[in-house]
Amino acid sequence: MHTEKITSPTNILFCGIGGQGVLKASEICGIAAMLSGFQVRKSEVHGMSQRGGSVDSHLRFGKTVHSPLIMPGKADILVSFHAEETERLKHFLKKGGLDLTLFIDRAVQKVPDKRFVNTFIMGVLSAFLPLSTAVWLAALAQVFTRAQSENQEAFLNGLHEGKSHDIQRKN
Amino acid sequence: MNKIEKKQQFLYSGNEALARGAWEAGLRVAAAYPGTPSTEILENIATYTEIDAQWSVNEKVAYEVAYGAAIGGARSLYASKHVGLNVAMDPFMTSVYMGINAGFVAVVCDDPGLHSSQNEQDTRWVSIFGKAPLIEPADAAEAHWFIQEAFVLSERFDTPVLFRMTTRTAHAKQNVPVGERTEAQTRPLVRDMAKYVMVPKNAYMRHIKVEERLVALARFAETARFNQVQKGPAKLGFITSGVSHAYVRDHYPDAAILKLGMLYPLCEKKIRAFAKSVRELVVVEELDPFLETQLNALKIKFRAKHPSYRIGELRPEYIPAIVTGKKKTDAPAAVRKPSLCAGCPHHFVFHALKKFNAFIAGDIGCYTLGALPPYSALHSCICMGGGITFPEGLRRGAPGQSVIGVIGDSTFVHSGITGLINAAYNKSKGLLIIMDNAITAMTGGQEHPGTGKTLKGEDTKLLRIEDICAVCGADTVDVIDPCKHRELEELVEKRLKEGLLSVIITRHPCILKK
Numbered sequence: 001m002h003t004e005k006i007t008s009p010t011n012i013l014f015c016g017i018g019g020q021g022v023l024k025a026s027e028i029c030g031i032a033a034m035l036s037g038f039q040v041r042k043s044e045v046h047g048m049s050q051r052g053g054s055v056d057s058h059l060r061f062g063k064t065v066h067s068p069l070i071m072p073g074k075a076d077i078l079v080s081f082h083a084e085e086t087e088r089l090k091h092f093l094k095k096g097g098l099d100l101t102l103f104i105d106r107a108v109q110k111v112p113d114k115r116f117v118n119t120f121i122m123g124v125l126s127a128f129l130p131l132s133t134a135v136w137l138a139a140l141a142q143v144f145t146r147a148q149s150e151n152q153e154a155f156l157n158g159l160h161e162g163k164s165h166d167i168q169r170k171n
Numbered sequence: 172m173n174k175i176e177k178k179q180q181f182l183y184s185g186n187e188a189l190a191r192g193a194w195e196a197g198l199r200v201a202a203a204y205p206g207t208p209s210t211e212i213l214e215n216i217a218t219y220t221e222i223d224a225q226w227s228v229n230e231k232v233a234y235e236v237a238y239g240a241a242i243g244g245a246r247s248l249y250a251s252k253h254v255g256l257n258v259a260m261d262p263f264m265t266s267v268y269m270g271i272n273a274g275f276v277a278v279v280c281d282d283p284g285l286h287s288s289q290n291e292q293d294t295r296w297v298s299i300f301g302k303a304p305l306i307e308p309a310d311a312a313e314a315h316w317f318i319q320e321a322f323v324l325s326e327r328f329d330t331p332v333l334f335r336m337t338t339r340t341a342h343a344k345q346n347v348p349v350g351e352r353t354e355a356q357t358r359p360l361v362r363d364m365a366k367y368v369m370v371p372k373n374a375y376m377r378h379i380k381v382e383e384r385l386v387a388l389a390r391f392a393e394t395a396r397f398n399q400v401q402k403g404p405a406k407l408g409f410i411t412s413g414v415s416h417a418y419v420r421d422h423y424p425d426a427a428i429l430k431l432g433m434l435y436p437l438c439e440k441k442i443r444a445f446a447k448s449v450r451e452l453v454v455v456e457e458l459d460p461f462l463e464t465q466l467n468a469l470k471i472k473f474r475a476k477h478p479s480y481r482i483g484e485l486r487p488e489y490i491p492a493i494v495t496g497k498k499k500t501d502a503p504a505a506v507r508k509p510s511l512c513a514g515c516p517h518h519f520v521f522h523a524l525k526k527f528n529a530f531i532a533g534d535i536g537c538y539t540l541g542a543l544p545p546y547s548a549l550h551s552c553i554c555m556g557g558g559i560t561f562p563e564g565l566r567r568g569a570p571g572q573s574v575i576g577v578i579g580d581s582t583f584v585h586s587g588i589t590g591l592i593n594a595a596y597n598k599s600k601g602l603l604i605i606m607d608n609a610i611t612a613m614t615g616g617q618e619h620p621g622t623g624k625t626l627k628g629e630d631t632k633l634l635r636i637e638d639i640c641a642v643c644g645a646d647t648v649d650v651i652d653p654c655k656h657r658e659l660e661e662l663v664e665k666r667l668k669e670g671l672l673s674v675i676i677t678r679h680p681c682i683l684k685k
């Protein structure tokens with residue numbers, strides 16, 4: 001479990017496979033960071049790799065950020081939607097960094113439809129970041145034009161899950 | 172608080188930022204054919220009502236339409252991926268001779284690391300070959316700014332401008348402060364035959380202008396705001412451009428850096444002065460030794476990356492090894508390979524084709540994934556349109572071998588039609604399959620003439636692919652739903668036996684089609 005403090009710039013690596021909403025997730029987090037006044041850099045892949053292949057998205061935010069890519073061993077948080085992708089990319093996570101892979105199963109149990117898994121995990125992620133719930137909800141509303149109330153609910157459930165987990169860790 | 176902070180900002184990709192910047196610069200006409208990583212440029216430009224934007228049939232057509240609009244007097248833009256410019260090279264090369272009327276920018280997105288491409292060609296060389304200025308932004312905010320400056324540059328020097336992006340500038344997002352649109356003055360269309368009729372005598376005279384223009388551009392480069400110096404200690408300095416600049420800054424935030432945004436012609440004096448100001452100079456560039464070659468010609472002393480780094484994209488973690496001249500040690504990471512989506516109609520076609528043990532000559536599109544297991548049923552893929560012409564060559568070179576060509580609907584319209592006419596005209600026989608999923612699928616679902624919709628979503632004339640195949644001279648044309656896979660197999664067998672020039676259109680919409 002993560003022991004290290006989150007640094008600035010904050011580096012978050014999102015990963016999964018095509019169709020899981022990896023890019024949507026990093027988009028929501030990126031907008032939330034931008035709305036909070038941070039400089040944001042984020043990388044994406046489009047095209048062929050999206051056809052069920054590996055998809056990752058690097059997100060960095062802070063006062064000043066240069067590269068859109070995170071270096072191996074420098075990610076504060078790994079947000080994965082697929083256990084195999086975690087294996088592939090876990091070398092990006094810094095020593096003592098936070099790996100949210102274990103929340104995939106919780107998310108699948110707690111959401112009414114697998115479409116909301118990524119939103120639930122965004123809620124979990126939000127428990128560990130210095131961004132207010134208000135900006136997260138604003139970012140959600142910008143990205144999801146459909147099923148807004150369901151997405152909000154999934155997010156808040158995820159936030160609750162992340163918070164209770166965070167408390168356990170601190171104890 | 173300064174002005175920039177007051178501006179509205181968006182989390183824009185380089186492509187989105189470029190579209191916004193072009194709109195602000197008074198862009199009136201834009202044309203492109205989709206291709207990763209350039210597709211979103213036109214998709215975003217199309218959202219502005221002031222801009223007449225189109226998906227063209229292919230890149231050559233797009234270039235000619237957009238360039239024609241510039242001669243017509245409206246600021247205009249062409250966009251494609253790197254290999255798309257190959258298709259448009261014919262008009263590009265001579266357009267540089269002709270110059271412009273209103274500003275014209277050709278945006279070309281390279282794909283270092285082959286995220287979704289068939290090669291890693293470096294478009295920067297095209298600027299030298301084509302004698303056109305080349306601008307390259309380092310990130311999305313610069314794409315938004317530089318594209319506006321590129322139109323000014325085009326009009327000031329009466330030249331088409333190449334605007335090069337890469338996957339990591341086209342698809343990386345960041346906060347981009349935006350402005351409002353300023354309408355550019357339209358210019359009257361004039362009948363200047365010496366400028367616009369490129370017969371030998373006129374072209375010779377225009378070539379003189381091109382060479383004079385390059386001298387003037389080189390002079391301009393010395394003071395152009397595209398090239399920026401970050402001051403730092405004299406111990407170690409960098410010359411870099413594009414996303415490589417960000418990687419250098421990550422490792423050496425306070426180092427002296429000359430960031431080039433105008434890569435051709437180069438600001439020779441500025442480079443010499445910068446080189447003199449530092450004790451050690453390192454050039455950091457992605458892909459080919461483009462800056463390296465030019466700096467060598469200037470006899471400037473510097474270190475450059477080991478040649479092993481010319482392959483694949485740069486990553487921030489490579490910088491220390493590049494600075495010390497070490498060889499690249501890591502191979503591309505093992506990734507989960509892309510595959511045809513569950514329920515994709517192409518599955519049925521490859522399932523059927525696998526039984527015939529033929530050499531399947533493929534093309535560029537989702538169906539290229541038929542080369543991967545479990546089918547492994549595609550044996551070549553070279554370029555757009557090659558799925559029709561390449562098999563003709565295979566049959567001529569290897570008579571008696573069973574060869575089937577496959578191509579997609581959008582790709583067929585792009586550059587398959589001429590190949591089919593060629594096959595009919597030159598009495599080639601054999602089976603061609605057009606896998607028609609009624610969309611340009613691989614790039615994310617763009618319209619084309621066979622879908623009956625335009626880029627802006629308007630209804631338009633529908634190109635019936637079966638009709639055009641018949642008039643091109645195919646002996647037989649069948650349309651079948653590939654989901655009826657037994658019938659498809661029987662049909663393929665029948666057509667193979669007949670030995671005619673046959674086209675089978677397997678028609679079933681892409682499951683991702685909205």
